[in-house]
Amino acid sequence: MKYIIGHTNPDTDTICSAIVYQDFLSQKGVESKALSLGHLNNETKFIFEKFGITAPDHVHELPHGSEIILLDHNEEKQSIKNINDLDIVEIIDHHKVKIETDKPISILVKPLGSSCSIIAEKYFEKLGVGHPTLLKTNAILLIAGILSDTLFFRSPTTTQTDKDLVEKLNEIAQIEDLEKFSLEMFNAKSDLGEMPIEEVIKLDYKVFDFGGKNYGIGVMETTHKDYGINRKEEIVAKMKEIKEKDALAGIFFSIIDILNEENYTITPGEEESALFTKIFNAENQNGILFVDNLISRKKQIVPKFEEYFKN
Ligand SMILES: [Mn+2]
Incomplete structure (x- = not known):
């Protein structure tokens, strides 16, 4: 079998x-x-x-x-x-x-x-x-x-x-x-109701090795981006916990607006925020990092991280 x-x-x-x-x-x-x-x-x-x-x-x-x-x-x-x-x-x-x-x-x-x-x-x-x-x-x-x-x-x-x-x-x-x-x-997929926040972060979550360190990247592909944006504070608090528990060098949560092809990324702290802004030229919108046309973790997000850490 x-x-x-x-x-x-x-x-x-x-x-x-x-x-x-x-x-x-x-x-x-x-x-x-x-x-x-x-x-x-x-x-x-x-x-x-x-x-x-x-x-x-x-x-x-x-x-x-x-x-x-x-x-x-x-x-x-x-x-x-x-x-x-x-x-x-x-x-x-x-x-x-x-x-x-x-x-x-x-x-x-x-x-x-x-x-x-x-x-x-x-x-x-x-x-x-x-x-x-x-x-x-x-x-x-x-x-x-x-x-x-x-x-x-x-x-x-x-x-x-x-x-x-x-x-x-x-x-x-x-x-x-x-x-x-x-x-x-x-x-x-976007209808998450009262889902516990850790499950929201881990809906589509993978850990990657960038430059010998582990980074977690969760993505939420949605037709209702406000659901994630409205739960930002909870998401930040839980990301801090996951980062410590899993000994990650960094953690990111990208809300992907499927229909408008936009990326709204939440980070747990300054370090990730600065890194993400630098790599993706993101625009800070009230603590949420906005990038237009950045919707694929596999083809866009991960390769950019890898390129950055190679140098
Ligand atoms: Mn697949």
Whole structure:
């Protein structure tokens, strides 16, 4: 049995790509099980409710020696807790590769807008007898993952291939209005209610190594930016706690206004604020750092940090 696991703080792409890849493998006669490393976010829950999909089991660790397939990530820090006791047999991802393995494994990494795009390509690369067929529900899940990760093609991570794949997938999925569907997804993601502030910060949160030190970067992609801005004081207090507890050199929380493609970043103190302002030429708006057109952590924020710390 191979366990397909996405990254911690799972998003729609990581969950949907894992679920559909399980189907692909099962049609190939390979026994596998998609798992999640955390609670589903509201966007994923909305999609699952709308289309009657069962959520994958949620685990923290797996038995020693279990075979795992990493989907939508390849860094230990973003993976299952006891990854070092496990046997990574395959990686499918669209992030930069930063892993060392102790034996040759199958790695499929492509510069596409989502991991769901890579899974979709696997179905389409060969059509015919003996090749897995794509069911309508799975086509819907793949579209959801692509639209979610690319912010309905707004993100600079979007490629023409992603757009072509959505068109092709929708011949099967038959979603009437893709833009409306994406808005419903983004509104669901933005509807956080009374969510505890640590969960808000960690909705989509990753730790990165810049210049040998750990930095945490959380992003909140939203159609309702005031939700985050109104909770600024709580966010700052909790970020200070996380920074100390996790011995971070710095921590940042970026509110991404999806529809206007704007970035509003909150920092816990002067040090981070000065650093972020310097790197991104941000404008201080009442203690919140504003940057226009800065919406992708992967393609814009992280590379800029890395470039800065290299010098
Ligand atoms: Mn992804």
